[in-house]
Amino acid sequence: MPDALSLTQPALRVHPPTVASVPLVFDSPHSGSWFPADFGHCLTEHELRCGEDTYIHELYAIAPSHGAALLEATFARTYLDANRAETDIDPDLLDAPWPHPLIDSGKARYGQALVWRNLSDGRSIYARKLSVAEMRHRIDNFLRPYQQTLRELIEGAHAAHGVSYHVNCHSMLSVGGKMSQDGAGSRRADIVLGDRDGSSCAPEFTELVRTFFADAGYDVRVNDPYKGVELVRAFSAPQQGRHSLQIEINRGLYMNEQTYEKTAGYQKLEADLQALVAMLAKFARSRSRA
Numbered sequence: 001m002p003d004a005l006s007l008t009q010p011a012l013r014v015h016p017p018t019v020a021s022v023p024l025v026f027d028s029p030h031s032g033s034w035f036p037a038d039f040g041h042c043l044t045e046h047e048l049r050c051g052e053d054t055y056i057h058e059l060y061a062i063a064p065s066h067g068a069a070l071l072e073a074t075f076a077r078t079y080l081d082a083n084r085a086e087t088d089i090d091p092d093l094l095d096a097p098w099p100h101p102l103i104d105s106g107k108a109r110y111g112q113a114l115v116w117r118n119l120s121d122g123r124s125i126y127a128r129k130l131s132v133a134e135m136r137h138r139i140d141n142f143l144r145p146y147q148q149t150l151r152e153l154i155e156g157a158h159a160a161h162g163v164s165y166h167v168n169c170h171s172m173l174s175v176g177g178k179m180s181q182d183g184a185g186s187r188r189a190d191i192v193l194g195d196r197d198g199s200s201c202a203p204e205f206t207e208l209v210r211t212f213f214a215d216a217g218y219d220v221r222v223n224d225p226y227k228g229v230e231l232v233r234a235f236s237a238p239q240q241g242r243h244s245l246q247i248e249i250n251r252g253l254y255m256n257e258q259t260y261e262k263t264a265g266y267q268k269l270e271a272d273l274q275a276l277v278a279m280l281a282k283f284a285r286s287r288s289r290a
């Protein structure tokens with residue numbers, strides 16, 4: 001157990017629009033590579049980075065120049081998964097009972113609740129239990145600031161424009177690991193869109209993005225195997241004009257999954273995502289009621 005719980009840099013970065021705003025917000029909760037000093041893991045940082053959505057905030061970096069905000073988490077996804085509810089705690093990870101109500105999302109079964117117990121290939125992240133104080137520290141200083149900032153960005157866009165479109169940005173392993181929900185060895189599509197079976201955004205928004213990727217030559221699936229988790233659920237209400245969609249990109253398209261280096265495919269993907277952002281900004285502007 002570490003001696004002190006530390007916070008030496010802000011948990012997030014906001015990149016606000018640099019031109020007139022449109023009701024469009026991007027967030028990248030898993031691309032951070034900061035390992036806080038109190039992490040207390042037993043694997044190497046290189047090993048832990050396989051949980052990271054490497055380069056995702058860079059791939060969408062053009063968003064502010066089209067009037068959209070971009071939020072990125074700076075901390076490692078294996079330290080705390082910002083795409084989880086604070087009630088989604090794995091009780092087996094703690095050395096004492098959690099003193100607040102828990103709601104099991106099903107992720108703890110795979111060792112990947114709010115704080116992960118293991119990587120997707122089953123390797124344990126800790127050789128110890130975590131204290132309630134450590135869990136509390138991670139929630140208070142990492143989860144809540146991130147989710148609160150995302151809420152404010154979405155609410156700000158909605159207040160200014162009468163509508164909001166939120167894109168929750170991720171990448172996925174090209175092949176499922178031992179603890180992956182779709183099973184070990186499963187090969188993923190190029191792109192998986194998640195709208196929680198049509199409940200987190202209007203069907204036209206999912207279809208707009210699906211058509212874009214399909215026309216660009218990508219193999220796209222919708223809600224298979226990823227439907228979207230907490231961040232597309234928490235702040236969406238399509239009936240009130242609050243739309244959230246998750247985009248998962250296959251890491252095999254743009255990076256070496258062993259060395260984390262960019263591959264030759266990076267530039268093409270980046271160019272395609274720049275075109276996607278431009279198209280979505282135009283769409284969001286057309287739906288603004290400002």
Ligand SMILES: [Zn+2]
Nearest residue numbers: 030053170171
């Ligand atoms: Zn992710």
